[in-house]
Amino acid sequence: MLEALALAALPVLIGGALAPVAASAQEAQALPARDADLTLTGTITGMDHQSYQRAPFTMPEGVDRLVVAFDYDGREEKTVIDLGLEDVNGFRGASGGNKPHFTIARSDATPSYLAGPIDAGEWALSLVVPNIRQGVTAEWTARIWFLQGAEAQMPPSPTAGRGLGWYRGDLHMHTGHSDGSCDSEAGRRVPCPLFRTVEAAKARNLDFIAITEHNTTSHAGALYEVQQYFDHTLLIPGREITTFFGHFNIFGITSPIDFRITKGGVIGFDTIADRVHELGGIVSINHPGLPSGELCMGCGWTMDNADYAKADAVELVNGSSLASADRNPEGIVSAIPFWTKLQSEGFALTPLGGSDNHDPDAHDLGAVGAPVTFIEAQDLTPQALFDGIRKGRSFIAIDPSARPLHLDFSAAGGGKSARMGGDLQLARALVRLMPDVQAPAGSVVEFHDGGTPIAELPIADAPSGVDVSLDAGTHHVHLRIRSGSGDLLAIGNAIRIDVARDE
Ligand SMILES: [Zn+2]
Ligand SMILES: [Zn+2]
Incomplete structure (x- = not known):
């Protein structure tokens, strides 16, 4: 029949x-x-x-x-x-x-x-x-x-159509799909449902978040279901590839990825990064400033033979690490020295931030949205944000309550110019650095060449810019904004400046 x-x-x-x-x-x-x-x-x-x-x-x-x-x-x-x-x-x-x-x-x-x-x-x-x-x-x-x-890799997102802008987000957090937990209605500690993290992100006006569970993809289904309800918060499937030799986030991938890196084994950072790129995703090294040991196994970065040309980004500020250490993004667990050392070796990794949140009810550093990563993108979609990361258009706000806050800059010399994330080739040493910043009154804008401060301006004088003279060779100049009391408020990506050697 x-x-x-x-x-x-x-x-x-x-x-x-x-x-x-x-x-x-x-x-x-x-x-x-x-x-x-x-x-x-x-x-x-x-x-x-x-x-x-x-x-x-x-x-x-x-x-x-x-x-x-x-x-x-x-x-x-x-x-x-x-x-x-x-x-x-x-x-x-x-x-x-x-x-x-x-x-x-x-x-x-x-x-x-x-x-x-x-x-x-x-x-x-x-x-x-x-x-x-x-x-x-x-x-x-x-x-x-x-x-x-x-x-x-990903179903389309309902957040598309917003156009060019600087979008605010948090690129590192865990829910009950890995080791995130929260109090149940009766106060029991339970694996925290994913929607609670999304609600926390919405309450903090984040445009995007990446849920980065340890080595699993079980959250992709919940993300897809919850995304249908949240019209204005883009949910990016992420994963924290968690190995004995360090952690790194991959963004935009829902396919399984074998994470079992061993010393001298077939699977390594490079093979995973290649697969992620093949699938259109992004690779970002996490909290490289943390030590490894029995307190936090594999947390530090001791990866052998990693080709850093295959790393798109580095987590320059990890909120939870700071909260458990000296609270100072330039302090004992800072990732900034790792970033600037790689720059000096020729690898320009885009700086990102992540709360590494494990409890949506947490406040303070390590809460959802602390720190905030800003990415300039053509739209509020994963691929547009990934393009923004590839172009190096990012800065990190350590304290999300600092307002107003914006960080961008350009460098110009010899009739040429470059924006943050770009490159500039100069025949002569003199370069003009032009901040495009907003910060609370009393803040100071600092320029750093790698790890070395080279100039500073009170926020009120920022619009006039500053001229600096650079030695022949390659420089990576980035900008930091510091509060009147000396706390780091924000740090942005660098411009690579090559000054020709004297003939
Ligand atoms: Zn980690
Ligand atoms: Zn984590």
């Missing part, structure tokens, strides 16, 4: 560029920007009233994410087609009539569907027809995308 019904609605397989059904603006953001890989269509009639249909399709090898958009006509005549999905093993979820599109990956799925492996073979849409009137005919269309690799 079922077979006969399936015949009545035999899907027509059409590859590629069939005219898509009318897409709403919301759909345009939620679906891949390119044409579907497969379009199934079918017809139901009054004969199919109260029937179950099955529309099979072949799942190719190597698919990392499935996206389905489903539509049908005849709603004005009370035709209803409910949707579900079968994979090679059977039931994979059912969304009834409430979701016009859904996605499934190993790590996450639209609520109603089950995340998990996408095995090649025969899959099928399950169509349920609770109602179609006698004499009525309705057409249905399912557009199907088979995504792989970089294209498959």
Whole structure:
């Protein structure tokens, strides 16, 4: 009987560029920007009233994410087609009539569907027809995308469309999906649900956060579900690759990554970084200023043979580390010496900040959004923020309550100029440094060449800039803003300045 019904609605397989059904603006953001890989269509009639249909399709090898958009006509005549999905093993979820599109990956799925492996073979849409009137005919269309690799990493974000700006965020935090915890309603210590961290981020007006669980991807499903509710806070899937020889964050990846680095083994920092880049993500070395030992195993950075050309960024300020040490971002666990040493070796890593929060109810340094990382990006999307990181457009506000606060600068000489994150080649030693800063009254703007202060200006005089003379050779000049009482308020990325050697 079922077979006969399936015949009545035999899907027509059409590859590629069939005219898509009318897409709403919301759909345009939620679906891949390119044409579907497969379009199934079918017809139901009054004969199919109260029937179950099955529309099979072949799942190719190597698919990392499935996206389905489903539509049908005849709603004005009370035709209803409910949707579900079968994979090679059977039931994979059912969304009834409430979701016009859904996605499934190993790590996450639209609520109603089950995340998990996408095995090649025969899959099928399950169509349920609770109602179609006698004499009525309705057409249905399912557009199907088979995504792989970089294209498959993250579902689209509802925060897109904000345009160019400096966005505020926190790129390092943990929830109950790794070792984050909080008090339950009755005061029990429990693995903290992820939405509590997102609420804390929203309360602190963050534009973006990355949830970076230790070595797992189990949070990707919760992130995807929660993202649908938070229109204004971008949730970036992250992971803290946690090894015996140091920790590093990877951003924008939901695929599994083997983290088991051993001395002399096949898996190393370089191989993981290569895979992350292949998938379109970002690699950032975490808290390299921490010591390693039995108090914090593998926390310091002792990675052998790391190619730092494969590191996009470094966590220059880690809130939780500071809170557990001397609270000083230039103090005993500072990552600044690591950063400037790599600069002197020719590696320009973009500085980022992270709270390393493990409890959304925490306040003070290490709370969600303490510190804040600012990234200049073309839009509030993961890829735009990643481009901003690649261009080096970042600064870190250590105390998020310091207002106003902005940090950027340019360097100019010999008719050329560069912005923070850029490069400048000069024939002569004289360079003009122009801060673009805002800070509380009484603050001081300092310029540093690597680890060495070379100039400073009271905040009131910042708009006039300062001329400095640099020796022949390569310099990495960055800017720090310090409060009137001497506390570091903000630190930004450098401009690399090459001064030609005297002939
Ligand atoms: Zn860590
Ligand atoms: Zn961490």
